Amino acid sequence: MSATDFSQRAALKARRSLITPEGVDLNLELASLGERFTALVIDLAILLGVTIVFSVAAGFALSGTGRSGEIVGVIWLLGLFFLRNGYFLLMEMSARGASFGKRAMKIRVAARDGGRLQFPAVFARNALRELEVFLPIGIAIGAPFQGGDGGWVSLLSVIWIGVFVSLPFFNRDKLRAGDLVAGTWVVKAPRQKIMRDMADAGAAHRTDFAFTPTQLDAYGVKELQVLEQVLRTGDRATVRAVSDRIATKIGYDRGSAADIEFLRAYYHAIRERLESGLLMGRRRRDKFDIGR
Structure with a gap:
């Protein structure tokens, strides 16, 4: 089988029927796991850059205040929490329904029922991301420094992450836990533009219709x-x-x-x-x- 045949079969396999309120089948194509992973890497790189800037700025701002390191650490952790969750939440609630990483890969989040993407759905899928990935990563990194059974805690955290990360491989719509709960999926989003009239070549404008x-x-x-x-x-x-x-x-x-x-x-x-x-x-x- 040639590479072209393989890509065509993969694209056909990723096609999904989505019926609009007007009764039209849009035939969406699901984003590949590779595209979603690349989009996440881009988003994490953006968040890392912002985090570095935020950390340096916070360090300078708090260096002369005499506050304890624990208070500074709490402020830093809260800042990171609101940064990463606010970033995905605001970007996916925008008109494009996509973060900068998803926009770069020309994919977007969409509601599986064909309706408009609502705030509760976006909030749910991003809250689940915190439980799927970010929280266990923090636990896995911090556990060894706590002594005791820190090694086992880190191992369990890694297993936890692995289970959720592998979930899209085991369902036909490539849904992660957040998508399952929120009723969303990630689809290809080619650049939209107003098409030229396909009827110009064969049909004239009808002037006996008047619309307000x-x-x-x-x-x-x-x-x-x-x-x-x-x-x-x-x-x-x-x-x-x-x-x-x-x-x-x-x-x-x-x-x-x-x-x-x-x-x-x-x-x-x-x-x-x-x-x-x-x-x-x-x-x-x-x-x-x-x-x-």
């Missing part, structure tokens, strides 16, 4: 790409289902207009509105992205 700004603002770039996929596929049942859902959502009376014609007209109109928004420095990521 409110009706066009019901969706964003993500939904526009879903519409494009529906139009490219041309499946009659899917076109009808999506047309009905959109018309109902925006309160549009289609009359006797064909489903495909309505979708094409709405696609043209929403694309033009989004592109004009880009020219004005505004970008609507999806239907939940308001006030931008």
Whole structure:
């Protein structure tokens, strides 16, 4: 088997069906474990750099205060705790749903139910990371200095880490414990852009459809790409289902207009509105992205 065949089979194996509220199968591709590991290494390198700067600054700030080393150590540990957890939490709650490491690898965190990524889910997956990796690492490093059974404690901590780190290898969706609890997974996230009209080569704009700004603002770039996929596929049942859902959502009376014609007209109109928004420095990521 050639390397190309192997990569194609691996990509096909990583495909997952994700049905949107409009009834469209997005066919997402899961991020590979190698991509996720590389992203984590990048994030840890960033955190290490910030930690060094923070430690030096804290050392200078507290050197002349006369405080005991224990107090300084507590402040340092608390600072590191909030740094690493705040970093992942804020980055994954951003519009891209990804830390700097994940952005570099073009992957992101997504909700497995196809909905919007919510704060409780992001909080849960990152809280579990603390229990999976960071806490046992701290215990493993510190235990030998405590004497007694420190060696056994370190060994048990390493085993603990190994169990959780190996978990993605033993489930088909490559989920770690945090993903299982939070209902998330990590998927490939190619750069999004507003596509050029695939119908320009064969179909003219329909001018007998008129949409209000409110009706066009019901969706964003993500939904526009879903519409494009529906139009490219041309499946009659899917076109009808999506047309009905959109018309109902925006309160549009289609009359006797064909489903495909309505979708094409709405696609043209929403694309033009989004592109004009880009020219004005505004970008609507999806239907939940308001006030931008």
